[in-house]
Amino acid sequence: MSTHIGANKGDIADTVLLPGDPLRAKYIAETFLEDVTCYNEVRGMYGFTGTYKGKRISVQGTGMGAPSIAIYANELIQEYDVQNLIRVGSCGALQKDVQVRDVILAQTSTTDSQMNRMVFGNIDYAPTADFGLLKKAYDVGEEQGLNLRVGNVFTSDSFYRENAMELFQKLAEYNVLAVEMETTALYTIAAKYDRQALSVLTVSDHILTGEETTSEERQTTFNDMIEVALEASVK
Numbered sequence: 410m411s412t413h414i415g416a417n418k419g420d421i422a423d424t425v426l427l428p429g430d431p432l433r434a435k436y437i438a439e440t441f442l443e444d445v446t447c448y449n450e451v452r453g454m455y456g457f458t459g460t461y462k463g464k465r466i467s468v469q470g471t472g473m474g475a476p477s478i479a480i481y482a483n484e485l486i487q488e489y490d491v492q493n494l495i496r497v498g499s500c501g502a503l504q505k506d507v508q509v510r511d512v513i514l515a516q517t518s519t520t521d522s523q524m525n526r527m528v529f530g531n532i533d534y535a536p537t538a539d540f541g542l543l544k545k546a547y548d549v550g551e552e553q554g555l556n557l558r559v560g561n562v563f564t565s566d567s568f569y570r571e572n573a574m575e576l577f578q579k580l581a582e583y584n585v586l587a588v589e590m591e592t593t594a595l596y597t598i599a600a601k602y603d604r605q606a607l608s609v610l611t612v613s614d615h616i617l618t619g620e621e622t623t624s625e626e627r628q629t630t631f632n633d634m635i636e637v638a639l640e641a642s643v644k
């Protein structure tokens with residue numbers, strides 16, 4: 410057992426999908442995996458292990474924000490020796506040509522989070538997706554006919570930010586595709602321990618237009634993202 414995960418060594422697979430929402434973890438396990446066991450209920454942050462097309466895969470909720478995902482990424486790597494960490498999250502679009510329901514592969518991330526400043530001081534470290542996972546996910550998306558976007562996402566420390574539009578417009582000007590809250594921490598921790606990480610994100614709302622998905626639509630579109638992550642895991 411680690412501090413926040415109540416699993417025994419060996420209970421967690423080499424590859425773990427990481428949704429922010431623990432109920433999305435439950436949905437993924439129940440909908441896509443076979444022979445599922447629940448290995449974690451600590452803090453209601455569900456973790457499950459099952460098989461997908463015969464390969465052992467786990468899915469672990471991370472909570473929201475860099476500090477929370479950092480707890481789970483650190484413990485999954487250091488206590489359970491996880492090799493591949495694939496976030497399956499939602500995000501808000503910052504570009505006019507990024508549509509609600511699009512799936513984004515985060516090639517890199519930009520952040521206002523203090524977490525990397527604590528490590529690197531004034532150096533601007535560039536958190537980067539694992540190229541092998543990124544390529545596999547991109548190829549899967551192409552095969553499935555999805556309009557995948559690949560690029561820079563903003564990992565924000567604040568969901569409710571004062572004067573947000575000014576910053577979002579600046580980020581959009583510099584080709585940042587969308588805003589979410591975890592990728593920078595995930596990529597940085599994976600790099601430190603020489604593990605593979607990728608964030609696959611579904612656009613749940615549009616910052617510029619205010620368009621939002623319904624809960625039913627989110628479920629369907631999230632399925633595209635989940636299938637991209639699972640297929641990339643077994644490719």
Ligand SMILES: O=P(O)(O)O[C@H]1O[C@H](CO)[C@@H](O)[C@H]1O
Pocket residue numbers: 428429430472473474497498499500568588589590591
């Ligand atoms: O849907 P998840 O994976 O939680 O991701 C996004 O949603 C949360 C905010 O509502 C943040 O965690 C953000 O990154």
Ligand SMILES: O=c1cc[nH]c(=O)[nH]1
Pocket residue numbers: 499500501502565568588589590613614
């Ligand atoms: O607008 C959004 C949507 C999802 N997640 C975020 O952090 N922001």
